[in-house]
Amino acid sequence: MPLSILLPMVVLGIAGIAVLLHVLGLSHRAILADEGAASRAWLREFPGHRPTRVILCQNRLAALVKTEQGYGVVWPMGADTTARYLTQAHITADAKGLRINLPDFTAPRIGLSLDPDEAARWLETLKEPA
Amino acid sequence: MTDMISFPDVVNWAVPFFIAAILAELLWITFKGRGGRYETRDALTSLVMGAGNVASGILFGFIAYGLFMLLWRITPFDLGTSLWIVALCFVLDDLSYYWVHRFGHRVRWVWASHVNHHSSQHYNLTTALRQTWTGTFTFMMILRAPLILLGFHPAMVLFVGGMNLIYQFWIHTETIGRLPRWFEAVMNTPSHHRVHHGRNPRYLDCNYAGVFIIWDKLFGTFVPELDEDKVDYGLVHNLGTFNPLRVAFHEWVGIFRDVLQPGLSWRERAQYCLMPPGWSHDNSRGTSEVIKARYVSQHPELAGTPGLPHNPIGQAEKINAAHKNVI
Numbered sequence: 001m002p003l004s005i006l007l008p009m010v011v012l013g014i015a016g017i018a019v020l021l022h023v024l025g026l027s028h029r030a031i032l033a034d035e036g037a038a039s040r041a042w043l044r045e046f047p048g049h050r051p052t053r054v055i056l057c058q059n060r061l062a063a064l065v066k067t068e069q070g071y072g073v074v075w076p077m078g079a080d081t082t083a084r085y086l087t088q089a090h091i092t093a094d095a096k097g098l099r100i101n102l103p104d105f106t107a108p109r110i111g112l113s114l115d116p117d118e119a120a121r122w123l124e125t126l127k128e129p130a
Numbered sequence: 131m132t133d134m135i136s137f138p139d140v141v142n143w144a145v146p147f148f149i150a151a152i153l154a155e156l157l158w159i160t161f162k163g164r165g166g167r168y169e170t171r172d173a174l175t176s177l178v179m180g181a182g183n184v185a186s187g188i189l190f191g192f193i194a195y196g197l198f199m200l201l202w203r204i205t206p207f208d209l210g211t212s213l214w215i216v217a218l219c220f221v222l223d224d225l226s227y228y229w230v231h232r233f234g235h236r237v238r239w240v241w242a243s244h245v246n247h248h249s250s251q252h253y254n255l256t257t258a259l260r261q262t263w264t265g266t267f268t269f270m271m272i273l274r275a276p277l278i279l280l281g282f283h284p285a286m287v288l289f290v291g292g293m294n295l296i297y298q299f300w301i302h303t304e305t306i307g308r309l310p311r312w313f314e315a316v317m318n319t320p321s322h323h324r325v326h327h328g329r330n331p332r333y334l335d336c337n338y339a340g341v342f343i344i345w346d347k348l349f350g351t352f353v354p355e356l357d358e359d360k361v362d363y364g365l366v367h368n369l370g371t372f373n374p375l376r377v378a379f380h381e382w383v384g385i386f387r388d389v390l391q392p393g394l395s396w397r398e399r400a401q402y403c404l405m406p407p408g409w410s411h412d413n414s415r416g417t418s419e420v421i422k423a424r425y426v427s428q429h430p431e432l433a434g435t436p437g438l439p440h441n442p443i444g445q446a447e448k449i450n451a452a453h454k455n456v457i
Contacts, residue, residue, distance in 0.1 A: 001139065001142040001143055001145070006142055006145065006184075009145055009146065009149070010145065010181050010184070013145070013148075013149040013177070014174070014177040014178065014181065016149075017149070017152060017153070017156075017173060017174075017177060017256075018170060018173070018174045018177075020153075020156070021156070021168055021169070021170040021173055021174075022170050024156075024160055024168075026168050026169055026170050027169070027170040027171070044362070045367060045368065047424075047425075048424070048428075075370075077172075077251065077368065077369070077370060077372070078169040078170070078171045078172045078251075078372070079167065079169040079172070079252075080169075080172075080251040080252075080364070080368070082367075082368040082369065082370045084370060104370070105376060105379075105380050105383045105384065106367075106369045106370055106371060106376060106380045107369070107370025107371060108370075108371065108376075110370065
């Protein structure tokens with residue numbers, strides 16, 4: 001197939017499908033229903049690393065998790081979730097909540113929407129020894 | 131030796147079909163409310179990965195084709211282009227694909243290229259298009275070299291390879307449950323391939339087939355889809371990004387970071403490239419064997435069921451220790 005046909009077809013096809021998915025309401029992020037759901041999402045990534053404490057954020061889009069190995073965070077990846085330990089994380093508060101930079105090529109930045117008080121509490125919690 | 135034989139570039143010609151099939155699957159799921167899931171950023175990443183795969187083929191395809199033409203010049207055999215020869219080439223290429231794919235899961239250097247295909251937590255027709263950008267650099271085209279040396283023309287080998295990929299497109303779906311028993315027995319199907327995309331311990335590293343599932347049955351890597359163990363799609367450690375560049379290159383970056391760690395022997399550096407994904411010199415990670423063994427140690431009642439070992443508690447650590455001594 002000539003590139004002059006293939007290229008526009010691919011570009012329009014990708015753009016069209018993306019717009020259609022958004023219009024159909026399929027861009028919603030995963031919501032963690034409660035601490036139990038956050039705990040299950042954590043264990044899905046780290047089986048055997050049982051949470052000893054789970055702090056679900058108010059908008060239920062993320063949770064801070066404590067295990068015997070340290071602190072971690074669960075957050076949405078589209079309609080699903082993923083999780084990471086916060087080892088060597090650089091965490092700063094910003095206008096939206098917290099910004100976590102990790103030395104992890106597969107999850108370099110995590111933006112958490114927290115109100116200022118909640119963000120401050122999370123930062124305080126993270127100062128506690130794991 | 132006939133150099134100039136032309137076969138259609140079937141993958142490019144299939145692009146309109148891919149788009150139409152994705153729209154049909156999406157509408158089916160939307161209106162029926164079952165048969166799979168779609169999410170905008172996940173699907174967009176998959177589609178961009180597919181476009182990138184086509185682009186990388188245009189950029190680097192000459193390397194494999196050049197190698198094949200070189201082999202074609204030195205082989206004394208020419209099997210011609212009859213329909214039977216094309217059919218035979220298709221079957222043998224599928225056997226070759228099985229081994230390329232198996233290496234793709236068992237050798238980290240090759241996994242670095244293939245991993246992106248497994249990086250979606252969804253399983254729909256867009257997942258089929260989430261393809262590698264770096265396949266050329268795995269050098270797995272060498273496994274197709276015997277076909278050329280046997281007398282199958284390079285253009286024919288590439289043609290049947292394209293047909294193989296097109297076959298594999300439609301099996302990336304949850305809208306189709308199980309097909310008639312005779313078909314499931316011989317062919318790769320949505321059910322068999324769902325298992326291949328599972329991150330459940332029992333489903334790791336199995337069902338490598340492209341078109342014919344018989345290769346997995348022949349070489350002992352077949353695991354059936356079990357209703358009691360619903361497939362959980364994605365990677366053992368799921369990605370935290372939809373950025374296509376990170377999806378495409380993350381395992382390569384991981385390899386280079388591991389290889390460049392200070393204090394390793396040359397053997398350990400080579401092992402980080404050539405051992406199965408999850409291998410580490412200090413046993414701080416886990417290969418699929420270790421994950422399966424740990425799972426069985428937590429669920430001893432499942433020992434010996436499809437995809438899971440009979441291994442007793444502690445076997446996981448023994449496997450890791452054995453891995454240390456392979457290379």
